[in-house]
Amino acid sequence: MSTARIAFIGGGNMATSLIAGLIADGYAPQSIQVSDPNPEQRNRLQARFGIRTFADNREALDAAETLVLCIKPQMAAKVCADIAPVLADSRPLVLSIMAGVPESAMQRWFGTELPIVRAMPNTPAMVQTGAIGLHASPEVDAEGRNRAETIMRAAGLVRWVSEEFKIDAVTAISGSGPAYFFLFMEAMEEAGVSLGLDAETARLLTIQTALGAAKMAMESNDPPSRLREQVTSPGGTTERALSVFNEADLHTLVAKAATAARDRAIELSRTLSEDT
Numbered sequence: 359m360s361t362a363r364i365a366f367i368g369g370g371n372m373a374t375s376l377i378a379g380l381i382a383d384g385y386a387p388q389s390i391q392v393s394d395p396n397p398e399q400r401n402r403l404q405a406r407f408g409i410r411t412f413a414d415n416r417e418a419l420d421a422a423e424t425l426v427l428c429i430k431p432q433m434a435a436k437v438c439a440d441i442a443p444v445l446a447d448s449r450p451l452v453l454s455i456m457a458g459v460p461e462s463a464m465q466r467w468f469g470t471e472l473p474i475v476r477a478m479p480n481t482p483a484m485v486q487t488g489a490i491g492l493h494a495s496p497e498v499d500a501e502g503r504n505r506a507e508t509i510m511r512a513a514g515l516v517r518w519v520s521e522e523f524k525i526d527a528v529t530a531i532s533g534s535g536p537a538y539f540f541l542f543m544e545a546m547e548e549a550g551v552s553l554g555l556d557a558e559t560a561r562l563l564t565i566q567t568a569l570g571a572a573k574m575a576m577e578s579n580d581p582p583s584r585l586r587e588q589v590t591s592p593g594g595t596t597e598r599a600l601s602v603f604n605e606a607d608l609h610t611l612v613a614k615a616a617t618a619a620r621d622r623a624i625e626l627s628r629t630l631s632e633d634t
C-alpha cells in the first residue's frame with residue numbers, strides 16, 4: 359500500500375481503529391502522523407503502531423497529503439481554524455469522520471475550498487468489519503475519491519452516497535447501529551439468564567447467533583425477511599416470539615429510533631452553523 363503521508367487529528371477510539379486497519383493493510387507506519395493533546399494517548403499509539411505522534415496539530419500535518427479529522431464535533435471549529443493556515447498552503451485531501459459536521463462549515467473554518475470527503479465509519483472498524491458511508495464535496499477529484507475509499511476500505515465495507523444529507527442517514531443506520539445491536543444482545547442475554555441459562559452460556563449463544571445471522575444475511579441471495587421465514591415453523595416457537603415483537607410494532611420503534619439519531623445529526627449541524 360501507499361507510503362504517502364497521512365495525518366490524523368485526534369487519536370481516540372475511531373482514529374485508533376482506522377490506523378489499525380491501515381497498518382493491517384500494509385500502510386507504512388512511518389507515513390502515519392497523529393496529533394492528540396493527551397500524552398497517554400500518544401504513548402499508546404506510538405507503542406502499539408510505531409507511528410509518529412505530536413502534541414501540536416499543525417506539526418502533525420507536516421507534508422501530509424491526506425488529513426483525517428477524528429476529533430469530537432464540538433471542537434471542530436476551533437481545531438479547523440487553528441490548522442487553516444497550514445492547509446491553505448499544503449491543500450491536502452480532508453477526510454472528516456465527525457458526525458453532524460457539514461462540509462460547508464469546514465470550508466468556512468478553513469477559509470478556503472479544500473477537497474473534503476465526509477466519512478461515517480462505525481466501531482466494528484476496530485476489527486476491520488466496519489460499515490462506512492462516504493460523500494465527496496465537488497472539489498474532490500477521482501484520485502481523491504480513490505484515496506479516501508482505499509483508506510476507509512482498510513476498516514470495512516464502503517458505500518458512497520451522492521448527497522451530503524444522506525450521511526446523516528448513514529450515521530443513524532450504521533454509525534450508531536452497532537449500539538442498537540449491542541442493546542439487543544444485552545436483552546437476549548438477560549432473557550437467556552431469566553429462562554435459566556448460566557450467564558456465559560447465554561452470552562456465547564447470543565453472540566454466535568448474531569454472528570451467524572449476520573453472516574447468512576451477507577452471504578445469502580435471500581432478503582432477511584425470507585431468512586426469517588426459514589426459521590419460523592408454522593405453529594412453532596419462533597412464530598410465538600415474533601408475534602410479541604409485532605404486537606410491540608418493532609418496525610415503527612426502529613424507524614423512530616433511527617429518525618431520532620438522524621435528527622440529532624441535523625441538530626448538531628445547525629448548532630455548529632449558528633455558533634460559528
Ligand SMILES: NC(=O)C1=CN([C@@H]2O[C@H](COP(=O)(O)OP(=O)(O)OC[C@H]3O[C@@H](n4cnc5c(N)ncnc54)[C@H](OP(=O)(O)O)[C@@H]3O)[C@@H](O)[C@H]2O)C=CC1
Nearest residue numbers: 368369370371372394396428429430431455456457479480
Ligand atoms: N464512536 C463512534 O462510534 C463513532 C464516532 N464518530 C466520530 O468520530 C469522532 C471521534 O470520536 P471517538 O474516536 O469516538 O472520540 P474520542 O474521544 O475517542 O477521540 C477524540 C480524540 O481527540 C482528542 N482531542 C481533544 N482535543 C483535541 C484537539 N484540540 N486536537 C486534537 N485532538 C484532540 C481527544 O483527547 P482527550 O480524550 O484527551 O480529550 C481524543 O483522544 C467524533 O467526531 C465522532 O462523531 C464517527 C463514527 C462512529
Ligand SMILES: O=C(O)[C@@H]1CCC=N1
Nearest residue numbers: 457480529533534535
Ligand atoms: O453517537 C455519536 O454521536 C457517534 C456518531 C455515530 C456513532 N457515534
